[in-house]
Amino acid sequence: MAAIGPSLRPARMWPGDVVKVGAVGLRTRPMRAFLSALGIAIGIAAMVAVVGISSSSRADLDRTLASLGTNLLKVSPGQTLTGDEAQLPNESEAMVARIAPVRTVSAIGLIDEAKVYRNSKIDEAETGGIATYAARTGLREAIGARLRAGTWLNEATSTYPATVLGSAAAEKLGISQAGPATQVVIGGELFTVVGILEPAPLAEELNSAALVGWPVAKSELGFDGHPTTVFTRSDDASVEAVRSVLGATANPEAPNEVEVSRPSDALAARQAADEALTGLLLGLGAVALLVGGVGVANTMVISVLERRSEIGLRRSLGATKGQIRTQFLAESLLLSALGGAGGALIGSLVTGGYAIYQGWPIIIPAWAVLGGIGATLAIGALAGLYPAVRASRLSPTEALATT
Template structure:
């Protein structure tokens, strides 16, 4: 029994496996470095491509979001008799109940409230300027910005104050907003508190005079019915929201509602996402393949050069399993070093390029973790054949090799 115990090969603990696997890397540092560098370049390419593409996609998403890919509008259509329909007073509130809708705002046209620079202007010279009652959250929903002055607030929305669209201000000869600047709206003086910049998502605002909802009802005879309801929705749900907007805004007569279709930019965004995803998968697969070939090549050469070492270890009692474990551990260590260096290099390249292009820096965690995991898997597969080949060498054959 004691003799059997003495002949049993010593067990290799995880720490021992790591030390033995590192022997080949320490004794041939230059080759190990070059092999790890090849793996690192492959992983860096994968992480860099994923990171740069993701950063580019984030910038594209930001640009397309500014173009209003998720902006939908609801307007009254025509009745069955061909007359102009009307949205219900509760249209905004009902649209807000749609779960994916993030924001809602509205304007309502005031037909009889013409706008003039002063009372001396001929009433026929309206300049094509329309007056709208507006909600205070209109800029946030439509993306409109103020070029001069300020937007309406809770106070100015209740008093004779007006914000002019860019074209409306130009036609009226109003260059700047201020407490001394007034125009005539519906026969009454209104102070120009703001002038909008061009509104590409809502061009109707360019030729509009916008007043608060409360003052429109109290001073200009506004009936409270919205004529345009603006909605922002989650990008993934734009088409679903569009399909229910008409029936939600006017349940009694959904056929009398006109709903805008999703922006063409949204379709372009989805197509770009699909193209970039395919590019990432293809380039990532090539990078991993190159890294795996490098590891396999390095380990095969290592086995050929270390046949004497393998024979000596077998003569001293090392089992085939221990030889396999040694070379497999060496392959995994080599892959891990290359993978870690490549991940760091790929993240640095992504960050540098994104900053140079003024993009948001986006490095998906799955790319780094997946790259490391794939590196270890490739290292194990690439090192398996050399490890098996080394374990099959007999001690006499290995020692006889010059």
């Protein structure tokens, strides 16, 4: 028996041909294709928007909880065996900075004899309870303090008679503005008020304090250089581990004479909120994808039923079962891709608009966008597989008989 010649073999479909054939159903029924893609897009947009809005909300929550000191630890001197007040070594701040998970370290040092007055005419007994602290330039970042007026201490002003007042100290001194013309008396010396802080909830002792630079505190106010509180911020996951070694690191010779604060309860609340939101996102995303898959399957089944005559005609003209199957599977994937891409765009826009309205940071996880489109294609392939197989099994005579 003679071999079948090349002219009798079915034509091979290249990727470009597959896309063109798969797009036939979308072009000939644009309204149905649009509505079907819209249904998929709504599902994906809902998933992306829910994930994006929840992520943005979580970022805002994390920012709020961070301001409450979830990862802030304080090291301060305790008492000696004889009951006297202990002292942290001058090098404690530098030693704590060597702990690997610690991201930020700063310190303050109380200057007992440096009393604060509005001017030199005030009676020495009327201190108003305002304390003076030597402060590192990185203190504001470590405790998350905000300025009400003026500027914070820097490398230059730390060496000169300049001070930043806490919120309560400024009120007691009757000072509302900072600048070269505003001065107070600290330890008998005139200091220029360069800044005023907002209330600092993480370091309340600073609200009723005057803060001066570490170098000028040593040169002008007799500061001995011993810190009275060392502030550290660490990675959230490492807070407990850091806390366990802080005492021995800050004062290796007498770790029992060091007090270390416990982590904030807000850290546990933050971790619980993250776990709850993650579970919620996964559940809502799965529901949205399921809805989109059902929409694709429904559309493709109806498309096969309506196009039986087209399938029969193509089979009569030589199209193989595999080519019919490929055509409807490609159509399902194109429909899913259009809906997925459109939904990702809509969901991203909704997330951005809502986050801006709420004043949140805009967070749209890449995994939500790419995962949504990828999952839509996978579900579209599964949803279109049965209609594609069903279409390929129709014989030409059976399909044309329904015309």
